[in-house]
Amino acid sequence: MGVRITGMGIVSAIGLTVAENLQALTESRSGIGPVQYLEESEGLLVGEVKMSNEALRQELDIAPKGISRTSLLGLKAAKEAWGDNQHNSRLRTGIISATSVGGMDRTEDFYKTYLGNNNPDFNILKTHDSGSTTERIAAELGISGYINTLSTACSSGANAIMLGARMLLNGKLDRVLVGGSDALTKFTINGFRSLMIYDDQWCRPFDDSRSGLNLGEGAAFLLMENEKSIGISGNKTIGFVNGWANAADAYHQTASSPEGKGATLAITNALAQSGIALSDISYINAHGTGTKNNDLSESVALTNVFGEHIPAFSSTKPFTGHTLAAAGAIEAVFSILAIQHNLIFPNLNYQTPIVETGLNPAVTLQSETPVTAVVSNSFGFGGNNSSLVFSNHI
């Protein structure tokens, strides 16, 4: 079983297009650095998209006011994924996006002015709600009908891909843009700081010395089509999503269980659904945030599922930062790139295995062995765990 992927688009700290992201990944070039665009304390390490709102608006030809950075980033990635496709009355086209902050970037500007009694513009708040960020992207692309937004914290992007695949398989849509977008905000930066899991240094997933995450921002979208849609569009298939699963950890609102219960269920069920044997998985793009808790729990889950034979795995978050609701979508694009180009991306900053589990992620770029099937993990607050399986065959 599989659903065809025919397009993809991405904007992240390491590039403004799929090609730029691929190049940075192969050159082990991280996009994490001291904050430049967001007004935050000097030296804070973040994975910012290297483009101002003004530049994004100009490129996307958007009027100067009334759009959040989350919508701008999402629109940029969605446009790349959509490409030259045309609307067609015979095809039911939908869009499912994921976001955790919605238009919070603009709400923060508003609220600061509001608290200072400086005649704030209440119209700004019309872009606050998460659903409006997707509606804006849909409107710009001319998509109407099934427009939906998922918000399950850091697993949101993976869930959007999962829901899109289910909608196609069940005959509810003919093609669907699926993905996620999140802009950096003071809200999330200070939120992760309040939890004391924001690393002031460059994040080190799966390293014993890891001490937290660096936040990033970005967006990614995939275009998925059924056979009827491909018959009309003539699009070439670039990969397949073959398996998906979503499970609740039900352990703690923000922490993952030490035995990796939810993660184990998500990976196991996604693999079972894909019909792909454990031994045929070439690469795992891990959630690997760099927090003590996630990386230990995820390592335990990988051991639970794969035993002694864990495939090559890495976290790409030292490249992009943790992009929250966009992470699952961004890492889905990386998974497809891994399959297209037979690549296993390095887990930057790794030196010492975690004492309890002793797992070693891939540390250098590998391009000699074929990559045919990839597992991508996304785990989040609220115990929301999701895993996806991508491959080069149906």
Place this chain on the structure above:
Amino acid sequence: MYYISAASSITHQPTFQNVGFSAVIEPLRESSVLLNPDYKGFIDAGLLRRMSKILRMSVACAKDCISQAEIEQPGAIIVGTGLGCLLDTEKFLNNVLTIEGLLPPTAFIQSTHNTMAGQISLSIGNHGYNMTHTQNTLSFENALLDAMLLLDEHGDNILVGAADEAIEFLNEISGKLHFQLTHPITSGASFFILSNVKNVNPLACVKDSRAIGLVQHVGSEVHAFLKENELNAEDLDLVLFSGVGGHISGGVEDVFENLGIAENKSHNYLTYSGIYPTTSAFALHLAIDKMKTDKSLRNVLICNTFIQSNLGLTLLQSIEA
């Protein structure tokens, strides 16, 4: 066919654990308040202290549904919310902008949209599919569609619902933006158990549902929806719709008139629920309650026309004896 085997709502009306409420409720007054049950019967006292309004409402309704349906665990938990956890979001945003140094994390932890679904899974130890939809006024319909899709696939006894909470600041926004709302801004949570088998005592069936964003022609969409479900407008025994204005030419009332839906069969449910993004979940419970007491109601349409660009349609049918 999707059977509803439990329904539970905490709102500004006496809806909670009160079968037959639809016969006694009156249009909401401006001064109405949320009618909170005694949450201690549903939530551990330690947890309760930290929970905001929207979390208490959601967890209590979820537990009530599970007990009504007499099930151990739902197969999945699916929640729709238009604006999410506003109390904690506002609180944490305020802290971020006014306090220097380390902030208390609780408001941040509880600010994410998936806190309701997460807290429900935590409180009952559920490891199933867990999802949160947030699509403005169509958040509930999108959650319901996800539940129906899961039932088509393999799931059973899906807990599906919606919740939104009011904060004082919403009234200020409404005033500044001259919304001229005809109903008060309120809070509400409604949850249901949806099943694909006819359990002991099903309340009603969901025949079909649709969520249409950036809708162009409401009239033709309603017409097409009825046609696909092999119904004519005159087959509808009740239509519950939402509209924030008075009668506006070209508004939903005119659409119904053009479709041939008698005026005395249609009611604006916002009159009873007040205003929040997921009131169509309230309408679903209202419809179920009416159908339970009035057996002449066989086909009921919920027409969510709360905001012009979004259309939600849900068709309910009574259970055949």
